[in-house]
Amino acid sequence: MNENEADTGLRARLIEVGVDLVSTAGAQVLTLREIARRAGVSHGAPRRYFPTHLELLSAIARRGFADLGARATEALGDGGASPRARLTTLGRVYLDFAFTQPGMYELMFRHDLLESGKLGLRETSLPLFGVLVDLVGRARPEADAALVAGALWANLHGIAQLWGWGSLQLATGATDFVPLLDAALDAHLGPEER
Amino acid sequence: MNENEADTGLRARLIEVGVDLVSTAGAQVLTLREIARRAGVSHGAPRRYFPTHLELLSAIARRGFADLGARATEALGDGGASPRARLTTLGRVYLDFAFTQPGMYELMFRHDLLESGKLGLRETSLPLFGVLVDLVGRARPEADAALVAGALWANLHGIAQLWGWGSLQLATGATDFVPLLDAALDAHLGPEER
DNA sequence: AGTACTGGTAGACAGTGTCTATGAATGAAA
DNA sequence: TTTCATTCATAGACACTGTCTACCAGTACT
Numbered sequence: 001m002n003e004n005e006a007d008t009g010l011r012a013r014l015i016e017v018g019v020d021l022v023s024t025a026g027a028q029v030l031t032l033r034e035i036a037r038r039a040g041v042s043h044g045a046p047r048r049y050f051p052t053h054l055e056l057l058s059a060i061a062r063r064g065f066a067d068l069g070a071r072a073t074e075a076l077g078d079g080g081a082s083p084r085a086r087l088t089t090l091g092r093v094y095l096d097f098a099f100t101q102p103g104m105y106e107l108m109f110r111h112d113l114l115e116s117g118k119l120g121l122r123e124t125s126l127p128l129f130g131v132l133v134d135l136v137g138r139a140r141p142e143a144d145a146a147l148v149a150g151a152l153w154a155n156l157h158g159i160a161q162l163w164g165w166g167s168l169q170l171a172t173g174a175t176d177f178v179p180l181l182d183a184a185l186d187a188h189l190g191p192e193e194r
Numbered sequence: 195m196n197e198n199e200a201d202t203g204l205r206a207r208l209i210e211v212g213v214d215l216v217s218t219a220g221a222q223v224l225t226l227r228e229i230a231r232r233a234g235v236s237h238g239a240p241r242r243y244f245p246t247h248l249e250l251l252s253a254i255a256r257r258g259f260a261d262l263g264a265r266a267t268e269a270l271g272d273g274g275a276s277p278r279a280r281l282t283t284l285g286r287v288y289l290d291f292a293f294t295q296p297g298m299y300e301l302m303f304r305h306d307l308l309e310s311g312k313l314g315l316r317e318t319s320l321p322l323f324g325v326l327v328d329l330v331g332r333a334r335p336e337a338d339a340a341l342v343a344g345a346l347w348a349n350l351h352g353i354a355q356l357w358g359w360g361s362l363q364l365a366t367g368a369t370d371f372v373p374l375l376d377a378a379l380d381a382h383l384g385p386e387e388r
Numbered sequence: 389a390g391t392a393c394t395g396g397t398a399g400a401c402a403g404t405g406t407c408t409a410t411g412a413a414t415g416a417a418a
Numbered sequence: 419t420t421t422c423a424t425t426c427a428t429a430g431a432c433a434c435t436g437t438c439t440a441c442c443a444g445t446a447c448t
Contacts, residue, residue, distance in 0.1 A: 111221070114359040114360075121361055121365075126364070146365070147366060147377050148381075150356075150366040150374055151374050151381065154352030154355075154356050155345065155378070158347070158348030158349055158350070158352030158353075158355075159348040161355070162347065162351060165305065167319065171319070171323045171347070172341060172344040174341070180341065180348070183341050183345040184348070
């Protein structure tokens with residue numbers, strides 16, 4: 001019943017196909033029937049493993065959170081960089097993920113998914129948020145780490161979304177998102193060298 | 195061809211019905227056929243005024259932006275409050291709108307709407323963003339106003355979304371969004387009294 | 389009076405998610 | 419070995435969606 005890649009069952013294959021599909025074709029194509037089609041199975045087959053479309057989508061989105069978490073921990077490593085520098089890295093990883101995997105990022109933050117509760121935020125986004133809180137706590141020991149981390153996460157998410165569909169480019173005239181990211185990091189954490 | 199409320203044509207009525215519907219029943223109910231049904235016309239009727247479903251949704255969303263803009267300018271007034279205080283007001287208005295009109299806010303920032311370009315960001319969100327840039331420029335004369343305003347807008351939007359579906363409550367354990375808002379404002383603008 | 393045109397109707401079409409009945413294959417029990 | 423039960427996928431129906439097209443009742447104008 002685990003979701004290993006070695007699992008050769010249909011359940012795992014559906015998720016695999018979904019991850020592939022959302023990465024290459026976007027989030028609109030991610031219909032139940034299309035996934036079943038690409039998995040080479042009838043449209044009723046997924047029902048045995050995912051009682052509803054939303055649950056299949058949630059399973060796919062969970063892979064996105066796992067992927068994002070893996071990228072983050074890999075980029076952070078366990079090297080001795082300063083908390084502030086590691087937070088910069090984390091921000092870069094977050095936005096890079098959002099911009100290189102726009103379909104997956106869109107799926108991960110779909111209203112109906114999140115509101116359904118099928119996603120299991122506690123298991124998906126909370127671990128990475130814990131890393132964020134920890135780093136913020138060490139970068140700004142005097143502050144309320146959870147609060148600042150929450151505000152910073154919101155800022156990253158907002159940049160990811162607004163930049164992702166071009167609003168911020170239009171509004172600010174910018175062509176690179178890095179200054180925005182730096183502004184957000186500086187705002188919440190103070191300048192790089194302090 | 196204007197979109198006044200006094201306009202008694204079907205075009206205006208469809209938008210009216212849509213605004214009502216999204217406010218009371220949410221964004222999922224906002225189908226073309228349901229809007230037509232509630233407007234008392236056949237499902238093919240809207241096609242004469244809105245060639246596609248997305249264009250009708252865009253027209254409805256534009257009313258949301260107009261409403262948000264009206265609330266902002268009304269709350270800001272032209273009183274002599276400090277730029278920093280007015281930015282606090284603006285942030286409150288923004289988040290209050292997002293939380294009291296969640297369906298409309300969700301509609302206004304739907305991926306397919308924004309990516310279609312039918313929304314006309316230049317006419318909808320840009321004016322309010324201009325106000326934001328102006329206030330930021332006066333609150334922090336030394337900074338790049340457009341950049342800070344962009345980062346701040348992203349922060350507001352992120353708080354609106356993440357708080358809206360409960361992620362930030364779960365992550366930070368908070369039960370009130372105001373501290374988050376204050377943290378964001380303090381971060382980007384400096385503390386209230388400076 | 390006749391003729392365009394405006395603005396709405398009604399039905400078809402392909403596609404969607406869900407539900408149900410059916411059936412093939414597998415493995416356990418007799 | 420034969421029966422039986424369970425697992426798992428199929429196929430079709432259903433209600434619903436957005437879009438397209440044929441039609442048609444008025445209205446306004448020549």
